[in-house]
Amino acid sequence: MKRMKHHLIVIAGILLIFPGCEKYLDQQPQGTYPVSAFFQTEEHAKLAITSCYEKIAFSNSNNRLWVFADVASDDAVKGGFPGDQADIGLIDNFQISADNGNGETTWEIFYEGVARCNLVLKHVPGIEMDRALQERIIGEAYFLRGYCYFQLCNIFGNIPLILEPKNPDEMQVPNSTRQEVYEQVEIDFIEAVKYLESALGLDPGVYPGSEKGRATPGAAKALLAKTYLFEEKWSEALTATLEVESYGYLLLPVYQHNFNVLYENNNESVFEIQHLSGKSPVMGSRLNQWLAPRVDNGYGFDEPAQSFVDEFEVTTPENIYDPRLDYTLGRDGKLWFDDVPYNPSWSSTGFNQKKYLQPLSEISKSWKGDANLNFSIIRFADILLIQAEALCELNRCDEALVPLNRVRTRARESYLYDENLEGYGTIPAGLLPDVTTTDQGALRNAIRHERRVELGFECQRYFDIIRYGEAYANNAFSNKPTFNYDTHNAFPIPQSEMETNLKMVQNEGY
Numbered sequence: 001m002k003r004m005k006h007h008l009i010v011i012a013g014i015l016l017i018f019p020g021c022e023k024y025l026d027q028q029p030q031g032t033y034p035v036s037a038f039f040q041t042e043e044h045a046k047l048a049i050t051s052c053y054e055k056i057a058f059s060n061s062n063n064r065l066w067v068f069a070d071v072a073s074d075d076a077v078k079g080g081f082p083g084d085q086a087d088i089g090l091i092d093n094f095q096i097s098a099d100n101g102n103g104e105t106t107w108e109i110f111y112e113g114v115a116r117c118n119l120v121l122k123h124v125p126g127i128e129m130d131r132a133l134q135e136r137i138i139g140e141a142y143f144l145r146g147y148c149y150f151q152l153c154n155i156f157g158n159i160p161l162i163l164e165p166k167n168p169d170e171m172q173v174p175n176s177t178r179q180e181v182y183e184q185v186e187i188d189f190i191e192a193v194k195y196l197e198s199a200l201g202l203d204p205g206v207y208p209g210s211e212k213g214r215a216t217p218g219a220a221k222a223l224l225a226k227t228y229l230f231e232e233k234w235s236e237a238l239t240a241t242l243e244v245e246s247y248g249y250l251l252l253p254v255y256q257h258n259f260n261v262l263y264e265n266n267n268e269s270v271f272e273i274q275h276l277s278g279k280s281p282v283m284g285s286r287l288n289q290w291l292a293p294r295v296d297n298g299y300g301f302d303e304p305a306q307s308f309v310d311e312f313e314v315t316t317p318e319n320i321y322d323p324r325l326d327y328t329l330g331r332d333g334k335l336w337f338d339d340v341p342y343n344p345s346w347s348s349t350g351f352n353q354k355k356y357l358q359p360l361s362e363i364s365k366s367w368k369g370d371a372n373l374n375f376s377i378i379r380f381a382d383i384l385l386i387q388a389e390a391l392c393e394l395n396r397c398d399e400a401l402v403p404l405n406r407v408r409t410r411a412r413e414s415y416l417y418d419e420n421l422e423g424y425g426t427i428p429a430g431l432l433p434d435v436t437t438t439d440q441g442a443l444r445n446a447i448r449h450e451r452r453v454e455l456g457f458e459c460q461r462y463f464d465i466i467r468y469g470e471a472y473a474n475n476a477f478s479n480k481p482t483f484n485y486d487t488h489n490a491f492p493i494p495q496s497e498m499e500t501n502l503k504m505v506q507n508e509g510y
Contacts, residue, residue: 039123042130048120049137052144053213055113057273058356058375061286062105067091068155068491069459070302074476075452077349079303088301091491094482098495098510106155107494110148111162117145118165132199136214139195143215143223146188147377150227153181154463157490157507174503178490185227192220212265212274213374218247219271222378225386230467234390241387241403244270249380251410253417256327259355261362261373268380277363277372287356288363288371293346296357297365302457304329304351311452315430322432323414323421328456329353337361353457381407381454389447397438404447405434407454448472484509 038044057063070076071092078085078092087101096103120141124134152159160173161184176184196217225240250267257263265272277284292298312325326334330342330352337359344350356375363371384403391400412432415421435446451464465476470485477483487509498504 039119039127042127042133045120045124045127045129045134045137048116048124049140052113052116052120052141053274055109055116056144056147057275057283058285058287059275059281059283060109061290061369062109064088064102064106065151065459066287066291066302066457067102068106069462070457073461073465075305075308075456075461076302076353077305079301079348080299084299085301094477094480094484094488096488096492096510098492098498098506100492100494103156103491104494104496107152107497110152113148114145114152114162115165117141117148118162121145122165135195136199139192139199139220140215142188142195143192143220146185146192146220146227147223149181149188150185150223153178153185154230154466155491156493158505159493160501160504172501172503175505179231182227182231186224189220189224189227193217193224196220213272215271216247218244218249219378221247222270222383225383226378229386229389230463232393232467234393237386238390238394241383241390244380244383245387249383251380251384251406253410254414255324255411256414256418258376258379259327259373261358264374269376270379270383271377272379273375273377275372275374277367277370282370284363284367284370285356285373285375286369286371287375288358288373289369291353292357292368293352295343295346296360297368298357300347300352302353303347303349304353304457305349306351308452308456309351311449313432313453315428318428318430320423320428320431322411322453323418324411324453324456327414328355355457376458381410382460385447385451385454388450389444392440392443392447395440397440397443400443400447401435401438404443404450407450408432408434411454 039048054060067088068091071078071088072094078089080088082089090096090100091102121138124137124141127134149159149161157178158175159178159181161176161181162171162173163184166173192215196215200217221240222244225237225244228234228237228240248267249270252258252263252266252268257266258268275283275285289298291302292300294300309325309329309331312322314321325331330336330346332342332344332350334342336342336352337354337357338361342352346352356373358371358373384407388400388402388404388407391397391403409432412427415424415427415431418424435443437443437446448464448468452461455461465473466485466489473483473485473489487507490507492507492510493504498506
């Protein structure tokens with residue numbers, strides 16, 4: 001892993017804050033510091049943890065989480081011009097090799113995030129500084145390392161665990177199993193909760209407006225719950241979700257507000273990546289250009305598939321869809337942004353996703369790749385669906401209906417709160433009725449359906465498909481004859497990393 005450098009790149013301009021239009025300290029990069037000249041002061045500790053957040057943001061155009069989570073799934077196709085970003089098309093078609101550029105860049109950014117967190121965890125405890133701030137920074141580093149390893153493990157499967165800074169001659173490290181990595185992720189999130197609660201207390205709104213976006217105890221507990229979910233540790237997942245609920249998160253009345261710059265860092269948001277436009281270097285979201293249609297000066301990638309549209313419930317005979325459909329994507333006969341009619345010719349599928357795009361009235365075409373819309377890593381609706389799934393798998397199906405139907409209720413009640421919906425003020429008859437079945441198999445399917453429509457294009461679907469098992473995955477990819485569950489439950493480790501770390505073993509089938 002040649003890219004895990006034994007130095008720290010300090011990017012002082014990424015400190016995450018929120019009031020008004022400011023979400024970052026307006027400072028220029030301070031350069032590269034060798035460890036021997038750094039980690040001396042409280043200010044160094046703050047700059048170091050700030051640099052850890054930078055690696056997970058979508059201001060980095062190499063953050064291709066959306067390729068692995070969405071394009072590779074049944075929710076989307078590559079989009080764009082046929083020959084543009086051909087490596088993304090190979091992933092979409094499960095013709096994936098170890099030299100695919102998306103794997104290279106994704107491996108690099110998340111392992112660099114790990115390396116920066118390791119430096120913080122090694123050196124910050126030795127700095128003489130305010131004790132509460134020190135504990136907070138240590139907790140943030142555990143949280144961010146856990147997040148990086150969670151994504152690396154979901155994408156690449158069996159990977160090396162590096163838990164402290166290493167010199168280049170120490171970087172020959174064999175793979176750990178996916179389960180061993182998940183267990184380390186558990187430890188990191190548990191440590192994050194411990195340090196963050198000690199420093200901050202239990203309130204999820206613990207940070208002042210100037211520092212919104214930092215890891216909180218609730219965020220660490222939420223991602224711990226998700227880790228347990230992926231391990232099928234149902235009792236532990238249930239307990240963790242109940243603890244997250246105690247932090248006071250709430251569903252917003254209008255679903256779309258989770259993807260609206262005016263409602264960022266809201267009561268439903270558990271952890272979101274902060275973006276800020278108009279800074280040098282770029283700190284805004286590049287997703288706004290990667291995913292927008294070309295008519296809006298985008299690249300047109302990650303286009304919704306018909307099968308995703310078909311997943312949404314519709315009333316009969318009125319043909320009124322689940323409102324989350326039009327909050328999530330543009331389609332024929334509906335308005336795009338700024339009251340512009342959507343044209344299905346903008347996309348190869350007839351649809352464009354819109355959750356992480358902004359209107360031209362907010363971000364002009366000339367600034368398309370520098371948007372200020374945050375990206376939600378986990379929100380309270382996800383916690384409720386994790387809770388429902390855990391209860392279902394524990395065969396406590398009657399209890400599972402409660403959190404499941406809370407999510408459905410919010411979706412249909414958008415009609416009571418969003419005056420932009422046609423028919424505002426009245427919930428259409430028969431729209432999204434409560435789920436009532438207590439048959440475990442039927443309820444399991446209902447929860448999986450709900451996750452797909454509630455969390456669509458939030459970089460989750462492919463990983464859900466894989467964790468549901470081979471039969472589910474084969475059905476989801478029945479139109480992809482090149483899909484093989486035993487091979488594609490993880491993507492290939494980049495060839496350049498295999499050549500650098502000779503103790504690693506490539507994933508089976510690549």
